[in-house]
Amino acid sequence: MMKTRFLLAAALLLCAAFAAPARAQTAADSAGIRATALDYAEGWYTGDGARMGRSLHPRLAKRISMQRDGAWTLDEMSANELARAAGGGGGTRTPQAQRQADVQILDVFGNVASVRVTMAGWIDYMHMARVDGRWQIVNVLWELKPRG
Template sequence: MKRSIFVLAVAFLLATIAAGQTSSTDDVAAIKATALNYIEGWYEGDAARMESALHPELAKRMILTDPKTGHSQFNHMGAMQLVQNTRRGGGSKTPKDQQTKEITILDRYNNAAVVKIVASGWIDYLEEAKVNGEWKIINVLWELKPKPSR
């Protein structure tokens, strides 16, 4: 009897762990797919694909500092503006061989993830959240890469 209870307990534990790993694997794939929809949507000028990646309350932000004055300026863009910019062509003029899209999941805990995208001319840090079962980008902090010297 004790052996049967022990075997059932171990079986339950293993099933729980396996289910958690499947969910985790599925979530990792979904987090990356969301990031790909965002960056590839931009490069392809595909507004529907971009919109599918974004939460409607998205905030995309960057700080630009004038190298001559040292004065910093805060820039903000919402989901609607980003989708409209994508609809107008986005990064579609970037040659395919220059469309960098290195995606790295930096951290994930339950329904929150931080993703880094190294793109052709900038780096994005995405904050994604699982909303109603789907991963959506909530915030983006981005920085331009330095232009190569000529």
């Protein structure tokens, strides 16, 4: 029994010694991730398509799973479509008092991050990547809030 415990402990130490070290999240990472999420959210609310656009990776996909005509479908928007919708003033119709852009960084590992942004009418789950030293949104999966 003691020998088994010793071998197990030794195996765990060896695994830990050879595992790739996780890069710690820095204050600069947190600030960059938060700024990117706010460029997205505030760009939407202010109708600033350029501001939203700078937060988006050109290959971004924003998706929602929804039921349409009794069947589940995955609707998708590209970075260009999303920036155009923001620039078209879609978010400016949300009254100032109702605008919400709560950013919660869920996880950061190296050059990737998962972020939740709670908006006035929906919640976005984002994946970000550091590209050329700058955080960009690569994927967004979102869901509408229940109407109450």
